[in-house]
Amino acid sequence: MTRPSRFAALIVALGITLPLHAQAVRHPLDGLTAREHWQLYEILQASGRLDSTFRLLYAGLKEPPKSEVLAWTLGRPIRREALVHLTQGKSGFEAAIDLTARRVTDWKQVPARQYMGSRAESNAAGALALKDPRVRAAITRRGITDFTHVSCGPANNGYFDLPEERDRRVLHVTCSDDRGRVAGYSESIDGLVAVVDLTRDTVLRVLDLPGGARTGPVGDHDPEGVGTTRAPLNAVEMVQPRGPTYTLDGQTVTWQNWSFHFRMDQRLGLVLSQVRYKDGDRQRSVLYQASLSELFVPYMDPSDPWNYQGYFDLGTYPSIFGGIASSLEVGVECPRYATYFHSIVVTDKGRPRERQRTSCLFERNGGDVAWRHTRDGGTITEARARTDLVLRMHMNAGNYDYLFDWVFGQDGALTVNLGATGMDQVKPATGTDADTRYGRRIADKLIGINHSHFFSFRLDLDVDGPSNSLVVEKLERQTLPADNPRRSIWVANTLTAQTERDGQRHSPMTAPELWRITNTGVKNPYGDPVAYEIEGHGAMSLLAPDDYMQQRAGFTNHTLWVTPYAADERFAAGDYPTNSVAGDGLPKWTAANRAIANRDIVAWLTLGFHHVPRPEDWPVMPTAWHSFAIRPVGFFAKNPAIDLPKLP
Ligand SMILES: [Cu+2]
Structure with missing residues (x-):
């Protein structure tokens, strides 16, 4: 070196x-x-x-x-x-x-109503609403007489296949008053919704709900408005004075035994490809490709416009967000010594626009241990420090911000850490019991509405080549005969998924399962097929199967899906999830129950969490982390990190 x-x-x-x-x-x-x-x-x-x-x-x-x-x-x-x-x-x-x-x-x-959103469309819908006399009268009735800073825009892309919506671009528009605001979101004018049909440029209806009175200022999100900040810490900083250990060849990264290619896509964000691990003289394939596939956030308030709020952030908003990846602040969002990558997004008349520092790459030693053991009564300790390679992107999705870390481990594991921060969606409190039925009081006069976050990750694992199978290890109780002092143990019962229906999995706490993508054609030294396991924070929808919003996000029906590889199956909720019909994406593709054993397969993991907001989530949420990992299981003959050197 x-x-x-x-x-x-x-x-x-x-x-x-x-x-x-x-x-x-x-x-x-x-x-x-x-x-x-x-x-x-x-x-x-x-x-x-x-x-x-x-x-x-x-x-x-x-x-x-x-x-x-x-x-x-x-x-x-x-x-x-x-x-x-x-x-x-x-x-x-x-x-x-x-x-x-x-x-x-x-x-x-x-399809006529399903194209992606755009700022121009949002502006057009807002302008139609704002000039409607019914909307203006309703705003005036709420005590707002200065319209200079009132603006309107679509709150959602809900679609229920109602007659007024079919084949039309119908949006539910809400308005807000920016007067007096410094930063963040403006004050929502509650209880007022204009249902706008952009296909005919008309306002179909105006909902002016009783009790939807203006409730006064809702607090600001300007960090400067927080007041005094605490004294800064003495500097704690990671440095790497001799430069990185990884090498970059174009967009291909090599680090420790890993190599992979990555690019930034305006809709998907980071797309990692051809992830390989060098094992002795062999370049072994782990993944052909991995990326986010869709993100769905449904809200849990039955009143309009909240009942329409079910955001497909990747399918609807790439243009409105200017690409889902936002710029990273040097030294705050990645270490100063990281390599930062710019990317470009297309603007509406085709001109490419550079977005700076939309991803970063760095090695991280956070003082953690890769492995250790103490023996001889604690007198001898063998320990090795752990270093990770992190490829990072931050997404700004309107009020929310998501952090995505793809973390390569020296132990052959690839972990995705997903951080959720940003702002809760709120509505003004009414002071009645209804306030806490669908949300929680999180600040003065403010209700944070309950909701869920679902992420679909598309994982095209090619474990030692494309021909793979899903093996499910079901951990189940085995009762023992009377001559054993133990009454029961658990055992791992193995099932090889033959078809897509076998590949649809959940892993509740009471019936845990391990999911291994195996290659039966390649055996480890002990005679078992090599494999990588998928494990993580799975979550499933709590909504009813006949809820149309649930059906439009059918990928949330299962934690894991496995499909045969198909080049045109890339988006878990379909190519055009905006105002989509029920069942598109994974439910549609898997309806044929195709064979998935011993062939090129793709795993789809639904990561998710349910969010009951709390005061500590305001005005900006502390980052909450969820994660999944793919880990080698019998892929290596021993701990691949056993050869880590002692620090000098
Ligand atoms: Cu949330």
Whole structure:
């Protein structure tokens, strides 16, 4: 190993930033470069399909076929294609573009009400509501006479397949008053909803609920308004004076025995591909690909507009958020010595816009132990310090902020830590018992509404190759014969999932299960098939099966799903979850109950949690962590971290 120069060390100590999009394409799964964004724009324009009303909502890499990527080696030609979502007039479209052949290869209309959201649409819906005399009268009745700072916008993308909604873009719009505010969300004008049909540019109805009186200022979210801050700590800082131990080749990272490729997608965020582990002389495949697939947040208040609030954040908001990844603050959200990566998002007329520092990569030694043992009566301790490699992204999803850490361990485990912070959605208190039926008092005159968060992670595990199976180990009680002093033990009963229905799993506390993705064609030294286990904070919906909102987020029916690999099955709630019909995505694909044993399979993990807000969640929530991991099970012959060196 060569020691980095003093100059290199200095650069690293201060943190470096790399614009992913300015680099030449080096790998078939690299994200679109800025130049490629302009290419797709030119190709779309030349196709004659655009009129002056077009608005691009998403542009990203259309991945080459998996077989092609697996067969690709450095120096061979790279197929480059793009996928674009756009609106034009009152319709949404999805286009596939071959950047090399310079032509549009696919152009299809998105179901009329299901295209992604855009700021322009939100503004249009808000403007329609705000000029409606019924809305203005209702606002005036609440004592607001200065409309200068009143604004309206869609609160949700709920859809119940009601006659007024079918084939129409119908949004429930609420209004707020920004007057006197410094930061954060404006005061909601409670009990007032305009149901807007953007297909016909009309306000269908105005709901002005009794008791929906203005209840006064709701407090601010300006951190400066918090008052005095406590004395700062003496500095505690991680440093890595000799620079990182990982190497970067384009967007491919090599660290310890791990290697992987990553890119930033405007809709999915971080997409990790070709995750491998070097085991002696062998480069062993663990994952072909892993990423978030969808995020769903349903609220639990029966009154309009709350009953419409069920957010599919990835499917609806990539354009409104300007890409789901937000900029990271150096030294606060990642260590100063991290490598920071810029990425780009498409703006509505096709121009690529750089978002700075949307991901970061760093090694972390948090003072933790990889393994230790004390023997000989405590006189001899063998211990090794643990270092992780962290790839991080923060997502700003309106009021919420989510942190995603992909953590590579020296023990062969890959852990995803998911932090939820940001702000609760609130409504003004009424002072009646109803306040705490659907939420909790979390600040003066404020109710935080109950809700759930569900994340679907798409995990295309290829454990020592694509041909894998799901093996379920059910931990079950075994009663023992009378001649044994014990009455019972538990045993792991093994089931190999044959079809998708076998692959739909839950793991309640009372009937725990372990889920292993195994390769029966590759045995470890002890004669057992190699495997990686998926374990984590699974959660399931508490909603009724005939609740339409639940049916639109059918991926929350199960903690684990396993499907045969299909290139066009990427989004757990369907390609177009905005105002979608029931059952799209995983429930639809798995209805055929396809075979999943000994073939290329994809695991879908639903991570989730239910949230009853508390005063400590206001004005900004402390970060709450949930996680899952994939861990080797018989993949290695022994603890792969046993060779960690002693610190000098
Ligand atoms: Cu929450």
